[in-house]
Amino acid sequence: MNNYSRRRFLSRAGLAAISVPSFSQGYKLDDLNKLNQEDLTSANISKWDLDTPALCVDLDALEGNLASLQKVVKQNGIASRPHAKTHKCPQIARLQLASGSVGICVAKISEAEVMFEHGINQLLCTTTNVTPVKIERAMNLRKWCPEFIQATDSPANARLLSAAAIAKGIVADIVVDVDPGMHRTGITPGEPALALAQLVDQLPGLRLRGILCYDGGSQHVKGFEARKKQTLERLAPAVETIRLMKKSGLNTEIFSGGGTGTYNIDHENEGFTDVQVGSYVFMDNQYVAIGGENDTERYTDFTPSLTILTTVLNDQYEGRVTTDAGAKACTINQPWPLVKGESGMEYRSGSDEFGTLTYENPSRTYRVGDKIELIVSHCDPVVNLYNQIYAIRDEKVEAIWKIAGRGLSQ
């Protein structure tokens, strides 16, 4: 019926000239995405003028986190190989490599592909690929990206990888994934892991590079000493595996593991080479709550850099407002998001479309149209909801980064 109107709507949307510096009523995402970097810079857009919900990263905090991590791991004689599952963003991976990281981890082969397509070469896929289509993809990526390393956690899988590599005419780099006792992924440490490492070493299509052992279950243990005790105990069998591998003359150049919760503990494992930190770039309320070496209540080694901007939609009832950032913008992870810089408030994102801010003893109140900045609960799944992230410096939009790996869970 009104296909003519629809075409005009679409063509207008496409052709609209964006009078950026003079338009102070807020910015629609689609319009901002049309700007080139030069125009974006000269537009000097305040983050408070962004349409909401909007995912933002504070560049000063992000860069500070990269530097802090590198300083500590360097002091401890190890390296970092940050996990892109957290940010899914090639620009951030590039900053990590520039800060001194030796490589980038990915959780899914589709993440590895998109990182390579965006110029990242030093990739390690920490998840074993078990289906023919994913094994084919991993070995195809290895063919074009010589620095790609693939994990495996069973002899049957190693044999499939070797056959696929031979079919591609390559010798693929492999690490053995060792189970830290969570029984989630990885082969049992000790003799089973040693036997798998020997098999990888012998298979004609594979080249053994070492092991990984990710102790995800220890990352959020509250209290530095409790966390240290648990993760060192859990990693001990992997350390023993490395000893057995060395004794057998196998390559142990990579012993990767750990995360943001144990990055300053992992080097105590003999032979450990690099931490697979993810959340350190953004931090989040779940990590703040675990406490650090110097502050038992708050983990202050890194600064929260990732926030969600949201707008108040309804304020008619005392003691509460409704916002436009619910579960689809914040997830339902807990502790709930925190209002940045405010006290005496509680935010809940349990409803799909709406957030609720209640006041107990507020430092201020909010009215319809006001914008609120939230520190996220759990960064990884929040990032996975957004197509782009606004890179902010001094409250201004410095860049818009595509979250190229968003939704790539395959």
Added chain:
Amino acid sequence: MNNYSRRRFLSRAGLAAISVPSFSQGYKLDDLNKLNQEDLTSANISKWDLDTPALCVDLDALEGNLASLQKVVKQNGIASRPHAKTHKCPQIARLQLASGSVGICVAKISEAEVMFEHGINQLLCTTTNVTPVKIERAMNLRKWCPEFIQATDSPANARLLSAAAIAKGIVADIVVDVDPGMHRTGITPGEPALALAQLVDQLPGLRLRGILCYDGGSQHVKGFEARKKQTLERLAPAVETIRLMKKSGLNTEIFSGGGTGTYNIDHENEGFTDVQVGSYVFMDNQYVAIGGENDTERYTDFTPSLTILTTVLNDQYEGRVTTDAGAKACTINQPWPLVKGESGMEYRSGSDEFGTLTYENPSRTYRVGDKIELIVSHCDPVVNLYNQIYAIRDEKVEAIWKIAGRGLSQ
């Protein structure tokens, strides 16, 4: 360094011929997306060959749900105006309209825009837009889409809408959003709502169409009688508002509200016109658990049609397997996803990247590479994680639908 390799990787990926019918080792999403509908149909692809995690909808179940809903609301003398916040998919909106629905609701103006761009005209935005940029977008959409209706819940907002409509040279269709007592959105029923309706009626840029009153808090009340009692009590002030509006000679042609949990109750509200059902198309474990009119334990009015396919990655420990569908593929909503057609199993998607299936008294066990089909916990936020949905009939892929509204929370 290896930009040459990257270019070749990319050009190969782009040019790869897809030997669909003969390739039985599974399908990569990107390859399937390159097929036109004719090739997809002739390829006769089994859903079990899809790369995972994959979001699927069973078309027989979906079509059955559309028909069941329409039959009941027709019997009850009302209409349906399904909510696209659930599926975010223009193809499903089209099926809903074809099944007899009078319109499509959206929660965000960005969802309305994308639905209109994909050919849907009969749109109602249930959320009040409060910022200048969103008011401008809503009135711009109304300019090109004469059937677009916008909600408002405050006199200040109505005045802004009227001014924006006048600036566009239009008279915009408006419903007053009335609070059912949740205090989330909507104006207080009774005199405040009446006064707002009168204002909308008088403002030169607006045309009053009626009210909406969405009682979200009653949709998941367990037990049909308890649910009925609660929602009729909560809607009573909105019914009184409609009476006051009629007495004042105002237009009450729309009295929209309700959802999948109350679709067979809402018609008992005097003057009620249409249900904003969302989840009925997919159903999910949260809705199954509320019980129905005939079965107090299970809500069987609609059939679960939405599933996630996942692959077993690790089976080395007794009584459990690890899969590739965690929180980023399933969300962390509870009750947890259910394994379709199996008993004595518990699935958990609490980990970002991995799912865990534990066996208590299993009907069968699973091994590495096996695929598992999960009935989703809460359909809306799960759909919002995926870029496309596989439309399945008799276990075959009949179509691939883009979730065009995915991530559009603005």
